[in-house]
Amino acid sequence: MGFDEMDVDTIWMDGEFVDWDDAQVHVLTHAMHYGTGVFEGARCYDTENGPAIFRWEEHVDRLFDSCLPYEMEIDHSPAELTEATKELINRQDLASCYIRPLVYYGYNSLGVSPSDCPTRTMIAVWPWGAYLGEDALENGIDVMVSSWRKHASSQIPTNVKTTGLYVNSLLAGEEARRNGCAEAIVLNKEGNVAEGPGENIFLVRDGEIFTPGLSESILDGITRNSVTRIARDLGYTVNDAVSISRGELYTADELFFTGSAAEVTPIKQVDNVAIGDGSRGPITEEIQQKFFDVVERRTDKYEEWFEYV
Numbered sequence: 001m002g003f004d005e006m007d008v009d010t011i012w013m014d015g016e017f018v019d020w021d022d023a024q025v026h027v028l029t030h031a032m033h034y035g036t037g038v039f040e041g042a043r044c045y046d047t048e049n050g051p052a053i054f055r056w057e058e059h060v061d062r063l064f065d066s067c068l069p070y071e072m073e074i075d076h077s078p079a080e081l082t083e084a085t086k087e088l089i090n091r092q093d094l095a096s097c098y099i100r101p102l103v104y105y106g107y108n109s110l111g112v113s114p115s116d117c118p119t120r121t122m123i124a125v126w127p128w129g130a131y132l133g134e135d136a137l138e139n140g141i142d143v144m145v146s147s148w149r150k151h152a153s154s155q156i157p158t159n160v161k162t163t164g165l166y167v168n169s170l171l172a173g174e175e176a177r178r179n180g181c182a183e184a185i186v187l188n189k190e191g192n193v194a195e196g197p198g199e200n201i202f203l204v205r206d207g208e209i210f211t212p213g214l215s216e217s218i219l220d221g222i223t224r225n226s227v228t229r230i231a232r233d234l235g236y237t238v239n240d241a242v243s244i245s246r247g248e249l250y251t252a253d254e255l256f257f258t259g260s261a262a263e264v265t266p267i268k269q270v271d272n273v274a275i276g277d278g279s280r281g282p283i284t285e286e287i288q289q290k291f292f293d294v295v296e297r298r299t300d301k302y303e304e305w306f307e308y309v
């Protein structure tokens with residue numbers, strides 16, 4: 001569904017609430033030419049206690065961290081961004097939504113050095129259902145190992161969310177879709193499993209859970225962190241500092257993606273090879289159910305993860 005079909009009318013830009021159609025930038029904006037933006041993607045859930053943003057504090061922390069390698073300075077405090085976001089959700093009467101903050105180098109000059117360009121900030125919110133479709137959450141998706149590799153973290157920081165990085169995600173994801181798959185798995189420069197174009201990946205084998213470590217050129221995913229904690233609290237061993245070879249994907253009992261957009265999405269097939277019995281696995285289902293119980297607040301646990309709107 002495109003934005004024009006959605007009932008949203010306001011965007012926060014550089015400290016002001018502006019009409020959706022007036023939220024414009026100049027074509028010579030630095031970030032448009034060189035991918036010099038950093039962003040976040042978070043979700044507000046319609047919980048039993050009212051709308052609540054899941055792990056907002058961690059998303060704001062990561063946004064500020066993402067600025068560091070690029071020497072961007074956000075002109076607004078975390079508290080200001082939080083208030084702006086809550087107000088956007090309230091003004092547009094949204095019970096659940098996706099939240100997209102973006103910080104970017106703006107308009108002044110177009111040398112690669114952005115030293116004269118202002119740092120600009122915007123936040124938008126809009127309704128967004130299951131990223132890969134409702135059916136994906138229940139039945140799982142088919143994926144392929146992309147022929148594109150992730151950037152090595154020695155080439156570009158992969159642990160933070162830079163807009164320019166996502167051309168790699170686009171190449172991998174679109175290659176997968178041209179080949180009839182819903183999403184890609186991207187290997188790192190060493191040929192080990194890194195992550196999806198917009199998701200972290202988990203593997204289940206003999207009752208234990210594995211996910212590539214932070215040195216595997218992955219984003220330090222907030223859902224990855226939440227799912228690791230939830231799975232450990234359920235009694236599972238989670239190995240979160242490992243390398244996973246491509247071959248281990250095919251011999252896994254279960255595989256699933258995690259992400260703020262993708263939530264917990266089972267993978268049923270890799271390169272046309274069925275994973276386990278080719279449907280959502282039992283441990284994936286247990287963790288996924290627990291995840292939705294948590295984010296929709298059907299449990300009192302993890303209350304510190306929520307920012308109520």
Ligand SMILES: Cc1ncc(COP(=O)(O)O)c(C=O)c1O
Pocket residue numbers: 041195196197198199200218219220221222223224258259260261
């Ligand atoms: C490349 C990449 N990896 C992993 C993730 C999952 O991260 P998170 O759970 O913080 O949304 C995302 C989504 O933000 C992503 O873009």
